[in-house]
Amino acid sequence: MSESISQEIVVKVSRLARLNLTPAEIERMTSQLAGMLEHFRDIDALELSTVEPMTQPYPLQNVLRDDVEAPSLDHDEVLSQAPSTESGRFRVPPIIGFDV
Numbered sequence: 701m702s703e704s705i706s707q708e709i710v711v712k713v714s715r716l717a718r719l720n721l722t723p724a725e726i727e728r729m730t731s732q733l734a735g736m737l738e739h740f741r742d743i744d745a746l747e748l749s750t751v752e753p754m755t756q757p758y759p760l761q762n763v764l765r766d767d768v769e770a771p772s773l774d775h776d777e778v779l780s781q782a783p784s785t786e787s788g789r790f791r792v793p794p795i796i797g798f799d800v
Contacts, residue, residue: 703737704734705734705737706736707727710726710730710733711726714729775788
């Protein structure tokens with residue numbers, strides 16, 4: 701069964717992401733996302749059982765610096781610039797339960 705993405709799904713996801721898309725942008729995003737899903741279906745159709753999984757195409761070695769403590773901003777000064785604080789932390793609007 702071949703599923704396709706609809707404009708309703710794009711509108712719902714854009715609302716969840718708090719994006720204000722114009723009708724033209726919704727149409728363009730629907731088309732682009734449908735193309736991406738089709739590409740993923742093409743990849744899913746490939747026989748890859750003998751291909752070794754990898755995380756990088758080239759061997760890499762992480763170059764990490766030493767953890768050095770450095771001066772930073774004053775906690776109270778930073779919080780004094782916030783629009784809203786609570787219990788010594790930034791207060792942000794809730795996003796869980798956002799109805800679409």
